[in-house]
Amino acid sequence: MRTLTIRPAAVAALAIAAAAATSALAIAAPGGQSQFDAARAATAAFHDVSAAEAADYGEFHDAADVACIELTGTGAMGIHYVNGSLVGDTVLDPTRPEALVYERRGGGLHLVALEYIVFKAAWDASHAAAPELYGRQFDLVPFPNRYGLPAFYALHAWLWKPNPRGELFAWNPRVDCS
Numbered sequence: 001m002r003t004l005t006i007r008p009a010a011v012a013a014l015a016i017a018a019a020a021a022t023s024a025l026a027i028a029a030p031g032g033q034s035q036f037d038a039a040r041a042a043t044a045a046f047h048d049v050s051a052a053e054a055a056d057y058g059e060f061h062d063a064a065d066v067a068c069i070e071l072t073g074t075g076a077m078g079i080h081y082v083n084g085s086l087v088g089d090t091v092l093d094p095t096r097p098e099a100l101v102y103e104r105r106g107g108g109l110h111l112v113a114l115e116y117i118v119f120k121a122a123w124d125a126s127h128a129a130a131p132e133l134y135g136r137q138f139d140l141v142p143f144p145n146r147y148g149l150p151a152f153y154a155l156h157a158w159l160w161k162p163n164p165r166g167e168l169f170a171w172n173p174r175v176d177c178s
Contacts, residue, residue, distance in 0.1 A: 042095035057081035063148035068177035075173035112161035
């Protein structure tokens with residue numbers, strides 16, 4: 001398994017959303033297909049972690065070297081695999097998430113969500129408002145944060161495991177890091 005170690009000064013950094021949010025409906029993409037459907041189709045191969053690794057996604061650990069991200073009493077996100085070449089730009093493409101989120105179950109990793117990430121400074125330099133995708137504004141994770149990263153915007157999309165709090169809520173109470 002490849003491990004991606006991210007340091008605060010790293011250019012190819014990953015950020016994990018930590019703010020709560022409300023759910024929103026998927027917006028229609030060309031041809032009547034929802035963006036959720038397009039994202040599912042584009043990321044289905046990543047149920048196999050080796051396919052994710054072959055596509056340059058690597059396991060992310062926070063500044064304390066924790067791989068599975070959770071918030072006691074709220075839920076968890078899971079284990080993030082990040083594509084460093086996608087992190088740091090300001091492109092919002094539902095079919096190319098910056099991170100894939102997995103849950104450890106039955107001795108293996110299972111894809112549960114996608115995460116879209118954009119650094120605040122880069123985004124704000126050319127946009128008047130926070131980024132939006134799937135009809136929902138991204139969460140802001142300010143600096144300082146548990147990742148040791150600059151402030152960033154992030155949005156989780158629970159496309160592969162239902163989240164009772166909503167498809168676009170950062171934390172899923174059905175995901176467990178233990």
